[in-house]
Amino acid sequence: MSLADSPFINRLHTNYVPLDSEVLEIRSLLVDPANELARLDAQIKEAEIALDQLKKQRALLKLPIDAHLALISPMRRIPQDVLLEIFFSCLPTEHNALVDPAEAPLVLGRICRHWREVAYSVPMLWSSIHIPSLDYSTASQNILSSFERTVKAWLERSAPCPLSISFFDKIHPRDILKENPLEIQLPAVSRRLRHLALAGHSKFIPPLLRLGAADLPLLRRLRIRTTIDITDFTNVFQIPTLEDVALAIFTPVNPLSLGLPWSQLTRLCLNCFPVWTENGSAGGLDVRGVSDVLRMCPNLVHCEIRVTRESDEGLPPDTPPISLPHLDTLFLSNWNLRSRILAVPNLRFLRIGDVYSRKASTLPPNGCLSADIDPNQFTSPDWLRSLLYLFPTISHLRLSSVTQAISPDDLALFCPPHNLCPMLTHFTTHSPAAEFSDAAVLAFIQARMAMPTPLQQFRAHFQRPMEIDIVPELHSFIADGLEVALEYSPSSEWVFDSRSGLHDIDFSD
Structure with a gap:
């Protein structure tokens, strides 16, 4: 009898408890179907064994096919100028290139010998680098040595291109290193530096701030964020080629005392905060200070500036307008504009509030x-x-x-x-x-x-x-x-x- 004609069809999938005589009947019904199931299982096992053998044969045949196809791959025949365009498109656009084997440009040298030869022979691919903070007190010597060699080789490959370097370092609890790899290597490439960004609080920052015009003849962009007192380290701020400056300083320094080439700046970002002392607050910018800064920067195109110091004295009513004919973007914080003090005929973007947000x-x-x-x-x-x-x-x-x-x-x-x-x-x-x-x-x-x-x-x-x-x-x-x-x-x-x-x-x- 087929199980489709079973007298127990209506009892299936219920909580029905069969009688002893019905248990014997059910067992009798299942004999032939169980034998058929065993036969099908045997056939499936035989088919699986045959399938495994076919897969092995296919794999053995596919290996040489793939190897031959690789020889005629379009990527092998791509012109070098097109390959370079692909390489350049892989570089980050929002920040400097990372010292990361999974990111361009380092990853480009890990694909094949030809790619490595091409990548290593093009200085522009290595013209930017972000050097992160390392814990020199706990990192193994092998890691430190490998990192130093990587940075050194990177900078050598970039020659003779202008460089963009960003460097982050911090105070380490057990800082026993006497010299930082960047501090050692930077003087050798300083004359090629076009963009420099320094962020951190360690002892390695001040020596970099001592670099002057003779050390940095190409420097155009400078970014500094630190809590270190920079009062005695102002050489880098007085470089006459500077056009783009961003400072986030958390020490008692007045930006007006840094000697920046104000009249040449086209981009400026100032977040300089005062420090409270026994004699009151020191450093930072009040409304008058911001007004003085803007008046000295007639060529600004982009400006982000924060009033960080309170003052009982505002701008006099007869203060002449500040002319910024090229200004396109202005972010102001803590300055209540109440009069036409700014003459900005080409302004396109205005933000009154948080100057840290840069999304236009x-x-x-x-x-x-x-x-x-x-x-x-x-x-x-x-x-x-x-x-x-x-x-x-x-x-x-x-x-x-x-x-x-x-x-x-x-x-x-x-x-x-x-x-x-x-x-x-x-x-x-x-x-x-x-x-x-x-x-x-x-x-x-x-x-x-x-x-x-x-x-x-x-x-x-x-x-x-x-x-x-x-x-x-x-x-x-x-x-x-x-x-x-x-x-x-x-x-x-x-x-x-x-x-x-x-x-x-x-x-x-």
């Missing part, structure tokens, strides 16, 4: 301005009105704050009768403390869409529930191309957690 906003059209503003930078109730009056060409505006509330009155500044920012096309706000309602948002959008230059995009994030759905009221605008994105994330309420604190208690005997 959406590219505005010619003649317009993209602005990211943090309301936390201001204390006066009319902060926004005063600022926006200074920059009427804003087309892309982002208001972002963690604590400072953006009120309905702020939103109303963009509507009649004020009509601030008449060229505004993109508006974004991300403020958990935003106080304006969905109805205010609707009124804002409707008012801006009726202006000669209508909105193209409105984005807002609220830390509250939706009050009313305004999207249906905006369908006609959306159909004409308006992009609207509204996000609501209500504050989460407390939820009982029976396991709260369980892992903080020791239950061991």
